[in-house]
Amino acid sequence: MKFAPICHEVASSDALVGIECDNCGQRVVVEARDLGVAKGDYRPLEEALRCRVCGTLGRSTAVLFDELFEAQNYAAR
Numbered sequence: 459m460k461f462a463p464i465c466h467e468v469a470s471s472d473a474l475v476g477i478e479c480d481n482c483g484q485r486v487v488v489e490a491r492d493l494g495v496a497k498g499d500y501r502p503l504e505e506a507l508r509c510r511v512c513g514t515l516g517r518s519t520a521v522l523f524d525e526l527f528e529a530q531n532y533a534a535r
């Protein structure tokens with residue numbers, strides 16, 4: 459599990475990514491390729507994400523999972 463991934467490494471990954479919105483607390487697990495971030499983008503992933511629930515941009519906490527069980531635990535909290 460890796461905290462504070464950057465866009466570039468997520469764009470190159472098939473991993474699952476967990477995102478928790480700091481504004482509304484919504485927690486989701488998505489596939490890295492569904493985030494639409496680009497290789498060569500070296501911003502922190504959090505800066506590029508908009509919450510799908512409340513629409514807040516750039517205020518979330520993201521983690522990159524190495525193992526499926528980590529993502530399952532994260533989603534279940």
Ligand SMILES: [Zn+2]
Nearest residue numbers: 479482509512
């Ligand atoms: Zn939100």
